[in-house]
Amino acid sequence: MRIMTVNGKRLWNSLMDMAQTGASIGGGSNRVELTDEDKEGRELFIGWCRQDGFDVSIDAMGNIFARYGEADHDLPPVVVGSHLDTQPRGGRFDGVYGVLAGLELIRTLKENGVKTRRPIDVAVWTNEEGSRFNQPMLGSRFFTGRCTLEEARAFRDAAGISVGEELNRLGYEGTADRAALGVSTYVEVHIEQGPILYQTGQQIGVVLGVNGISGFDINLEGATCHAATTPIPMRRDALLGAARIIDQVHSLGASLEPNGRASSASLRVTPNVHNVVAGTVSMKADVRHRYPDSLREAETKLQDIVHDTARQTGLSVEMTQYGRSEPIQFDLEAAGIVRDVVGHLGYSHVDIMSGAGHDACNLSFFAPTIMIFIPCKDGLSHNEAEWTEPEDAERGCNVLLNSVLKFAN
Amino acid sequence: MRIMTVNGKRLWNSLMDMAQTGASIGGGSNRVELTDEDKEGRELFIGWCRQDGFDVSIDAMGNIFARYGEADHDLPPVVVGSHLDTQPRGGRFDGVYGVLAGLELIRTLKENGVKTRRPIDVAVWTNEEGSRFNQPMLGSRFFTGRCTLEEARAFRDAAGISVGEELNRLGYEGTADRAALGVSTYVEVHIEQGPILYQTGQQIGVVLGVNGISGFDINLEGATCHAATTPIPMRRDALLGAARIIDQVHSLGASLEPNGRASSASLRVTPNVHNVVAGTVSMKADVRHRYPDSLREAETKLQDIVHDTARQTGLSVEMTQYGRSEPIQFDLEAAGIVRDVVGHLGYSHVDIMSGAGHDACNLSFFAPTIMIFIPCKDGLSHNEAEWTEPEDAERGCNVLLNSVLKFAN
Secondary structure (H helix, E strand, O other): OOOOOOHHHHHHHHHHHHOOOOOOOOOOOOOOOOOHHHHHHHHHHHHHHHEEEEEEEEEOOOOOOEEEEEOOOOEEEEEEEEEOOOOEEEEOOOOHHHHHHHHHHHHHHHHOOOOOOOEEEEEEEEOOOOOOOOOOHHHHHHHHHOOOOOHHHOEEOOOOOHHHHHHHHHHOOOOOHHHHHOEEEEEEEOOOOOOHHHHHHEEEEEEEEEEEEEEEEEEEEOOOEEEEOOOOOOOOOHHHHHHHHHHHHHHHHOOOOOOEEEEEEEEEEEEEOEEEEEEEEEEEEEEEOEEEEEEEEHHHHHHHHHHHHHHHOOOEEEEEEEEEEEOEEEOOHHHHHHHHHHHHHOOOOOEEEEEEOHHHHHHOOOOOEEEEEOOOHHOOOOOOOOOHHHEEEEEEEHHHHHHHHHHOO | OOOOOOOOOHHHHHHHHHHHEEEEOOOOEEOOOOHHHHHHHHHHHHHHHHHHEEEEEEOOOOOOOOOOOOOOOOOOOEEEEOOOOOOOOOOOOOOOOOOOHHHHHHHHHOOOOOOOOOEEEHHHHOOOOOOOOOOOOOHHHHHHHOHHHHHHOOOEEOOOEEEHHHHHHHHOOOEEOOOHHHEEEEEEEEEEEOOOOHOOOOOOEEEEEOOOEEEEEEEEEOEEEEEEOOOOOOOOOOHHHHHHHHHHHHHHHHHOOOOOEEEEEEEEOOOOEEOEEEEEEEEEEEEEEHHHHHHHHHHHHHHHHHHHHHHHHOEEEEEEEEEEEEEEEEOOHHHHHHHHHHHOOOOOOEEEEEEOOOOOHHHOOOEEEEEEOOOOOOOOHOOOOOOHHHHHHHHHHHHHHHHHHHHHH
16 A cells, blocks of 8 residues: 655645634634634635645635535535634534645645546535534534535524624625535544543544434432431432432443443532432433434433432432433444555554534435544643644545545545 | 410410511511511510510610519529511511410410419520621520620621611610529520421420531532543542542431431532533532541541542542531520420430520520421421421420420529
């Protein structure tokens, strides 16, 4: 296998330049979807593409596609991409890295005069974060036919402004119908947004899918009583029930690792007064898993924990599901190709699941899809202090380049 | 032993009449210390005493003493009493019952022409609740020399008005020096303000003392991380630590019963977001015990639980004592006399400790002291729905009457 490498310095410079659009006071970026800052980031990207002679198309949802190869190629393209929008005061790498690694990929191919059998599109998906319009991954959702254009345009922000109005105002109602071309393989590189690679010192994560999640609201009812005057056996202490559930959720989570996890991270105690035994606790707990059957099993175990504990502590309980999504499996063949590339590049790697959702989730319903993770410092993301090392960014981009060459030929 | 009995109907009527002063909308009473409503309650009581020919004295802190027997008797009196002030929207019985049972006691003695060797004073202590001026049991505190008049008068409410100013405004700066007379025995009857008598169906509690308490603020520090992306073994989950502490505090409490208890009833989680593993938990926990040595042991066990759990869960911890009071022991000889009287009356009874503080705590440093509890519905107190049955009120008053006859002869 012949190995090519990207220009790591050029990639890094483009990341730092992009971070200047909507630069936030704490060193991050503030390019919330469909704001003027988001537009500024898009124009910077499109300017770079046109400067280098890549054809740019925009679809009705403002998704941007920069093409390497003939504009009217017969074969469905390999699509690489991610997003340029950020959380309010977000980081420099979440999404941006996947887009600019794509740009670095096609710049490298062009520089080296490499011809590929299939064309390559670098995609910028509109509104991945969903922090202003309450539906994340909206551009890729539309692209993959998982919602209509009308539905997508109808989402409104807190001020009542719709996605459609902002697309119009910013000049991003394009006419290209790129989904009609199909996608032969979709590849997204991204910072991990978790601590596994960083803490274990692995350089590349081959992402096999996104864990499914099932989350529950749990309401425990006991009885308030005076802590000074009520003997322990006469209490119905809602906080005791909550504590035992939290401990058992932790044990369940430990038993599900590495393919699943379980968490309980928030609760409210009423009356929450040191001298009054807790009458009510409202809390949340969730289970996550890589495999659909195991997710269902974990849900049953969580329900048993809650109901058994309530019975044992004399509490009444209501437990309602607030959200559920099935696990998403990426393409195993594509994963094998990426693993092979990583081996040839001599990088350390692990197979990994994503906890968070990505545009790749939508694409996985549409085409063979794979993701590649690089480490981020302390696993921190959605934070101005989000950081990855230049060498890690370069390594991820080299994996992308050589994998895409395989997918495209 | 010759047994006398009180007029239960008269006692009950006086309770219901007193409840009309400062009557609150939910069926309770609202006679917060040193307000116009408190004064109204005092005047009603003094009016009843004078009507029945009992001599009334008021000391510098507004404590009221209604005497049965010669005003200038040589021997120190038996003092019975409690308080007429209530919590904001408090109940009809807390404190009031002890005062009006005392009045019923001396009315019965007078009616029957009973002469006692020692005089009997019915005391109304100023500001027992401390809900306006932040020092409960203030009148009995002054009386027993545990604070000076200047200190007691200097407490201010939220509006900046002092105890001294209110005593002056309401006309309750008396001149009697009643503490100088001494107290031969102090007896206080009270609703239990807890569930033990009510739930076990016992009619009388012989109160042996007030549990000591030691309370701690506990601050647990872990690290926030994303629940979706952070494997369980990489977490430092402050809520897990808190949960394990709560469960062990419960076990400690169960092991201390019936002479002690332990509680943890309030906590705050940061950031308290379902998707973010808890970085910080601030919580409180306390231990209570009847015996000083056992209280110290329980404190050590609580500290061990907290520090061991923090170490096992990888958290850092700060633990600081926010309050401590030593156990108070009432007079065992007096308890024996009360128990004997209860037996002669044929009432069921248990020995019991008080969880809450009472004026009797201050008096116990000054004279042989005993308390008598009667049941209250569901153990509820400091609440407009506070309730005791007329028969229970009568039984407690009969125990008071016959015990005082023994103490006074």
